[in-house]
Structures are given as structure tokens and as C-alpha cells.
Amino acid sequence: MKKNRERWDSRYLEERGAAPSPDPWLVEHADLLESGRCLDLACGRGGNALFVAEKGYTVHAIDISLTALSELQAEANLRNLDVHCVAMDLDYCSLPASFYELVLVFYFFDPRLMEAIRGCLKPCGLIMYATYNHRHASVRPGFNEAYLVPPTGLANYTPNFEILLNEPSAGERRNVARIIARKQKQ
């Protein structure tokens, strides 16, 4: 865990100061945002967390990097936004059940976490997920393939959800999988 944290911390130290901006795909679909509690998983410097907090969400922002989180918390406080940063190693995570109206996951994928991610959404809650797919192995040789979405895309990980948008292969190099899905009412 320490090695992973150190790696991300030093990367974020290098990027320090650059304004975190939201993912353009999230901005494009901002009409789907409502209000309530949002979880931004592996939030990094928190461009997405800040964006949805500005839309009125209370955001829990989880990441392993203390460097990224301290910068995010300072920025959120400055803007008076309801963002709560939590340092957590998602290899050992536990998420509350049926707690969030919105879950954001951008550029982080571990299939072992998908059940917990589904479980932490409230009925009718929305998930917006974008991350690298299997094609990324040719874009970034050496990338750990266990953390790449298989060709079938992300829909297999959201069974019984209403799929609003499903793109197994998007982006300039077709190396990104994206999904927007709503948990059923129950």
C-alpha cells in the first residue's frame, strides 16, 4: 500500500498547482445530476468532486493519495463546498450500503470492487463510470491488464441497472469504457 500511495503522491506533487477541472464527459451529461450524497471513488485532485459539489451534492471523495486529497480539501474549503475527503486504500475498502444518490468513478477499475460500488448506491441512484478498457494495453504497454475493462464493457458489472448510456469502446483511441446506469427502485 505504501508504494502505491508514494507513487501517486509524487505524481500529484509534480502536478501541484494546476487547477483540477472536471472530466468533459461528466460536464456533457451534467443534466443527469440531481442532488444528495455523491461518492467520488479514486477522486485524484477532485475536478469531478468539485464540479458536482458546485451543483449541490454533498461529496465524499476517496483516494489513496494524501497529497491529492489535501489539495482538494483546501480548494473545496476555499469555495465553501460540501466536500469530505477520505484517505483510503481501496484494496481494503468497505463502503456503506444504500447510501449514495450518485457514484462517480473515473480512470480507476478493480473488478473486485464492483459489488461494493453497486451496493453503496441507493435505489434509483446513478453511477457514472469512465475508465480504460482492454485496448489501453496497446496505448500504454505494460499497463496492468487486471485493471482494464474487458471488451464486453462495464454493463456486465451493473446487472439489473437501467442502462442510460453504454460505450464499451470510446475516446479518441477507443481505449475508454463508459457507462451511465441507474439502480433499480427495488
Ligand SMILES: C[S@@+](CC[C@H](N)C(=O)[O-])C[C@H]1O[C@@H](n2cnc3c(N)ncnc32)[C@H](O)[C@@H]1O
Ligand atoms: C488515473 S487517477 C484518476 C483520478 C481521478 N478520478 C480523475 O479522473 O482525474 C487514479 C486515482 O486512483 C487512486 N488510487 C490508485 N490506487 C488506489 C487505491 N488502492 N486506493 C485508493 N485510491 C487509489 C490514485 O491516487 C489516483 O488518484
